[in-house]
Amino acid sequence: MCDAEPQSLALSSPPDDVDSVHELLEAVWRKHDDVRDLDRMAFETALVELASNVIRHADAGSGVRCSVTVAVTESRVEATLVDTGEAGDIVLTAAQLPDDLAESGRGLPIIQALVDELTYTRDGGLNRWCIARDRERC
Amino acid sequence: MDFPVSHLPDGVAVLRPAGKLNMVSSGALREAITGLLEAGHRRLVADLSEVTFMDSSGLGALIGGLKSARQAGGDLRIAAVGEQIRMVLQLTNMERVLPPFERPEAAYADV
Numbered sequence: 676m677c678d679a680e681p682q683s684l685a686l687s688s689p690p691d692d693v694d695s696v697h698e699l700l701e702a703v704w705r706k707h708d709d710v711r712d713l714d715r716m717a718f719e720t721a722l723v724e725l726a727s728n729v730i731r732h733a734d735a736g737s738g739v740r741c742s743v744t745v746a747v748t749e750s751r752v753e754a755t756l757v758d759t760g761e762a763g764d765i766v767l768t769a770a771q772l773p774d775d776l777a778e779s780g781r782g783l784p785i786i787q788a789l790v791d792e793l794t795y796t797r798d799g800g801l802n803r804w805c806i807a808r809d810r811e812r813c
Numbered sequence: 814m815d816f817p818v819s820h821l822p823d824g825v826a827v828l829r830p831a832g833k834l835n836m837v838s839s840g841a842l843r844e845a846i847t848g849l850l851e852a853g854h855r856r857l858v859a860d861l862s863e864v865t866f867m868d869s870s871g872l873g874a875l876i877g878g879l880k881s882a883r884q885a886g887g888d889l890r891i892a893a894v895g896e897q898i899r900m901v902l903q904l905t906n907m908e909r910v911l912p913p914f915e916r917p918e919a920a921y922a923d924v
Contacts, residue, residue: 692837727836778873788904
């Protein structure tokens with residue numbers, strides 16, 4: 676099954692957390708059972724890293740609301756996150772891995788390694804993140 | 814997330830988390846490792862056979878545990894990783910720092 680009808684989630688953190696993103700993806704994969712294991716694994720890892728980043732940035736303030744929408748087409752798996760957090764100061768050029776024993780700083784390099792497209796825009800007081808991974812040929 | 818602990822005959826403590834190691838559960842993993850070190854255990858293994866997913870938060874907790882264990886004169890090693898964890902280790906070049914052993918019993922076979 677390869678339609679582009681998106682599935683989405685409205686996340687409000689706290690109390691919601693990234694486990695709800697895993698649950699959303701389980702529902703997506705149930706609907707699109709032709710998405711290959713490698714694509715599922717890679718996309719889930721990238722999306723959870725991105726959502727974690729959004730939630731973590733909210734921790735400093737009064738919480739964040741975030742909508743997560745996932746669409747599967749014949750050629751790609753895509754997700755859009757729109758959140759109410761502060762403007763991202765993130766630089767989306769090729770991210771460097773931190774020192775071996777650093778305990779953080781690997782999220783963005785992991786995302787970049789696993790998706791074919793990563794964009795960030797700030798519009799109307801909202802952050803909009805898009806990721807897309809080209810699917811393995813069936 | 815539950816963290817059952819077992820002990821190998823040679824005194825190695827084996828921590829067996831299950832489920833997802835993400836930002837929700839990584840703090841508890843860190844605390845479990847700290848608890849073992851405080852209880853005097855020095856050689857630790859994280860048996861990841863029941864972990865279905867690990868992200869950079871989970872990896873960060875393992876690295877934090879590794880550093881704490883080394884500071885205490887011990888070590889933390891990992892075993893029985895699945896495909897997704899192996900992918901994360903490869904993407905982050907962490908296979909050198911946290912080389913995955915096939916089984917917990919093999920993690921300290923060299924010492």
